[in-house]
Amino acid sequence: MVYCCEEHVEVALDTIVDEYETFPQLAKIEEEEKLSTTCEYCRNPATYVVSNV
Template sequence: MKIYCCLEHTELALDVMVDEIELAPVFEKIENSTDKKSCEYCDNEAVYVVGN
């Protein structure tokens, strides 16, 4: 499971991941990606990928 999120929604993504997988997720900062992703909670550009 992966959640793409902007800086504003990192806490929400953390809460969702902990509820889903019951473990601390891994945060990866998106660097120089040619495939720009948008936040899953708003229309801003994603800064982090939160996953397990």
């Protein structure tokens, strides 16, 4: 699972495909979760979570 901002969505999608060789799932983070969740690439507030589930 990768948390990312809008700028790094493509990078996160590529990471999941490379690591798990499966189609990634993209979900928008709820407002209350945004407060403490940061992008794993730049530490800006995360907007999406990309996973292999």
